Amino acid sequence: MLQCKQIRHTARVVQIAVPPAGGAYLESFLRASSFSAEHSVKKQVNMALPIYSTYDCIVLGAGIQGSFTAYHLAKSGKKPLLLEQFPLPHTRGSSHGQTRIIRKAYPEDFYTHMMEEGYKLWEEVEKASGTKLYRNTELLVLAPDGNPVLESICKNLEDFKIPWERLTQETLKQRYPGFSIKPGEVGCVDSSGGVLCADKALKAVQELFQQMGGVIHDGEKVQSIEPGPVIKVTTTKHTYAAEKLVITAGPWAQKVLSPLGLQLPLKTLRINVCYWKEKFPGKSDILTNAPLFLAGGLNGVEHEIYGLPSQEYPGLIKICLHNGNEAEPEERDDLAKEDKIKDISILSSFVSNYLPDLNPEPAIIERCMYTVTPDHNYILDHHPLHKNIVIGAGFSGHGFKISPVVGKILSELCTGAPLTYNLKPFQINRF
Numbered sequence: 001m002l003q004c005k006q007i008r009h010t011a012r013v014v015q016i017a018v019p020p021a022g023g024a025y026l027e028s029f030l031r032a033s034s035f036s037a038e039h040s041v042k043k044q045v046n047m048a049l050p051i052y053s054t055y056d057c058i059v060l061g062a063g064i065q066g067s068f069t070a071y072h073l074a075k076s077g078k079k080p081l082l083l084e085q086f087p088l089p090h091t092r093g094s095s096h097g098q099t100r101i102i103r104k105a106y107p108e109d110f111y112t113h114m115m116e117e118g119y120k121l122w123e124e125v126e127k128a129s130g131t132k133l134y135r136n137t138e139l140l141v142l143a144p145d146g147n148p149v150l151e152s153i154c155k156n157l158e159d160f161k162i163p164w165e166r167l168t169q170e171t172l173k174q175r176y177p178g179f180s181i182k183p184g185e186v187g188c189v190d191s192s193g194g195v196l197c198a199d200k201a202l203k204a205v206q207e208l209f210q211q212m213g214g215v216i217h218d219g220e221k222v223q224s225i226e227p228g229p230v231i232k233v234t235t236t237k238h239t240y241a242a243e244k245l246v247i248t249a250g251p252w253a254q255k256v257l258s259p260l261g262l263q264l265p266l267k268t269l270r271i272n273v274c275y276w277k278e279k280f281p282g283k284s285d286i287l288t289n290a291p292l293f294l295a296g297g298l299n300g301v302e303h304e305i306y307g308l309p310s311q312e313y314p315g316l317i318k319i320c321l322h323n324g325n326e327a328e329p330e331e332r333d334d335l336a337k338e339d340k341i342k343d344i345s346i347l348s349s350f351v352s353n354y355l356p357d358l359n360p361e362p363a364i365i366e367r368c369m370y371t372v373t374p375d376h377n378y379i380l381d382h383h384p385l386h387k388n389i390v391i392g393a394g395f396s397g398h399g400f401k402i403s404p405v406v407g408k409i410l411s412e413l414c415t416g417a418p419l420t421y422n423l424k425p426f427q428i429n430r431f
Ligand SMILES: Cc1cc2nc3c(=O)[nH]c(=O)nc-3n(C[C@H](O)[C@H](O)[C@H](O)COP(=O)(O)OP(=O)(O)OC[C@H]3O[C@@H](n4cnc5c(N)ncnc54)[C@H](O)[C@@H]3O)c2cc1C
Pocket: 060, 061, 062, 063, 064, 065, 066, 083, 084, 085, 086, 092, 093, 094, 095, 096, 099, 100, 101, 102, 220, 221, 222, 223, 248, 249, 250, 251, 252, 253, 256, 271, 273, 367, 368, 369, 370, 392, 393, 395, 396, 397, 398, 399, 400, 401, 402
């Protein structure tokens, strides 16, 4: 016989006893009753039975994208649950490390447009958390004269009225004497470019989210998702119910999405994050004059390469390839694997050629993961079959700076609020 009684009532959580029926019964019970989000339902007949806690929305994955999604949901008055498989903080995904590039210089106008709001939202987080997260250094984009990507970047900076400057080979040599610029190579300086303190940013966003009433459960891996009008999410510890789910699983996205019938053309790449030391310590001024840079199409260099001024390790400069070898996140540190792209030797020869004051062997190598789409644009969309599931994936190694805007977009897709941006470049049906 159905016996349903209230056993606890707090400001935001109600627990009730329900009979030991299956998931379908529980869902229809939830829909038929006045219980909506924020209500916690406890199956009590047998004390060993699981607890179903329901939330407005569940966000799967507490990297920077999931954390900003949860932050915006909380800002809009929702009380989401943010689930993370690892104890926080962790270094297994894509959002760890101390630094990330922030810039408005993009060849695609939609990213430059999103970054106008991106900078404001980063400032909002800095103010609310009382933490300095952005250091304005300017960004040098280096390429052969007439390079189409460089020209699109210059056009966007001009169209969006962002202060910028074109540098000839001569001006480049004067301004950055430690950089051995080759004939025919020119530069463009984006004055908004700078460095974000990534680890501090992630912590700040997660703290603000919790201050707004949001809940994070870390060390809980999502093991199954049962779609439906009320979605059931089962982790290693618990089962939760919510009317909406946002999946921001980084390099684990495909693993989470496959059981939901969705195959996306995502590749996961292991990135070697390399730090380089001065050849003769104190003998050059390379540590003070190497700019924040992005280089593409350079003489004899097949890949895009980027570098950041010394920050996390005093005396060392971070210079990396914007590419890597395919690997599952679990095999990221498996050194026995033969790499197709010889990233470290490509970087060594770039350093010898362009930054001769640096030792051409990396002093430190760390690891991180990219999840790339074929066109390197993000995926921000509803699941094609389950419209109450929203997906943020494939950030293709350039998602950190735009994460405050990505979080806003994913929260709009989740709540059905009017969309701030045209999401055509990010739709799943483009593949
Ligand atoms: C070396 C490197 C340099 C970069 N440089 C820049 C840069 O300069 N500028 C820039 O803008 N961007 C940069 N990026 C890209 C940027 O960091 C990423 O786009 C961004 O961090 C992606 O965040 P995410 O939240 O999608 O992924 P992640 O940070 O990987 O978060 C996904 C989370 O989901 C969790 N998860 C997965 N599956 C489950 C499950 N089943 N249950 C529970 N939790 C789960 C994971 O544990 C993880 O914490 C760089 C990336 C790397 C690796």
